[in-house]
Amino acid sequence: MESRAKSVVLGVTGSIAAYKAADIASRLTKLEREVQVVMTREAREFITPLTLQVLSKRPVVSDLFDEKEGWQPGHIELADRADLLLIAPATAQIVAELAHGFASHALAAIALATRAPILLAPAMNGKMWLHPATLENVEVLKRRGVKFIGPEEGLLACGYEGVGRLWPVDGIVEAAEGMLAEKDEG
Numbered sequence: 001m002e003s004r005a006k007s008v009v010l011g012v013t014g015s016i017a018a019y020k021a022a023d024i025a026s027r028l029t030k031l032e033r034e035v036q037v038v039m040t041r042e043a044r045e046f047i048t049p050l051t052l053q054v055l056s057k058r059p060v061v062s063d064l065f066d067e068k069e070g071w072q073p074g075h076i077e078l079a080d081r082a083d084l085l086l087i088a089p090a091t092a093q094i095v096a097e098l099a100h101g102f103a104s105h106a107l108a109a110i111a112l113a114t115r116a117p118i119l120l121a122p123a124m125n126g127k128m129w130l131h132p133a134t135l136e137n138v139e140v141l142k143r144r145g146v147k148f149i150g151p152e153e154g155l156l157a158c159g160y161e162g163v164g165r166l167w168p169v170d171g172i173v174e175a176a177e178g179m180l181a182e183k184d185e186g
């Protein structure tokens with residue numbers, strides 16, 4: 001009997017840690033999840049869609065208006081199909097957009113339209129993470145049931161030491177699998 005919740009939308013945003021999304025996509029795909037990568041325009045500055053497309057074994061979505069098939073808007077179909085929305089890495093920008101309900105690009109629109117559980121793995125400069133604006137946005141999202149993993153402390157790519165590093169990939173994959181298992185049971 002196949003009852004496993006399978007469909008993961010993997011959102012990738014414009015952080016220096018975006019290259020680690022390749023490993024996350026690969027790991028979840030090997031665990032037989034259907035991984036649909038959705039990238040922001042800025043994420044494409046850090047990692048090519050081709051890499052993520054090959055590792056996830058399906059075309060990457062990044063343009064809200066790139067509608068090739070079907071009658072239903074692609075972002076709504078993805079939002080409905082998703083068993084989990086995982087955004088890794090999640091920038092300060094996407095955290096703010098989700099907290100305020102913006103929907104100006106594919107990933108933000110999916111986040112607003114989906115009723116799947118949401119897991120965010122933030123990565124940013126420590127001062128950005130600890131800014132009251134970001135902390136308030138995180139609180140708003142937590143109150144709505146959005147789960148966070150990380151960030152962790154360490155040496156940041158921007159040269160600072162502090163909190164802001166993307167949580168290790170192993171932990172992110174494990175947390176995603178845990179949320180999918182809960183969905184299976186629920």
Ligand SMILES: Cc1cc2nc3c(=O)[nH]c(=O)nc-3n(C[C@H](O)[C@H](O)[C@H](O)COP(=O)(O)O)c2cc1C
Nearest residue numbers: 013014015016040042043091092093094123124125
């Ligand atoms: C080299 C470089 C690294 C960046 N790294 C991060 C980061 O780790 N986290 C973050 O929140 N923003 C980072 N930014 C800024 C974001 O790319 C910028 O806020 C962008 O608008 C985010 O858009 P998105 O969330 O739609 O992808 C970085 C920018 C540059 C140029």
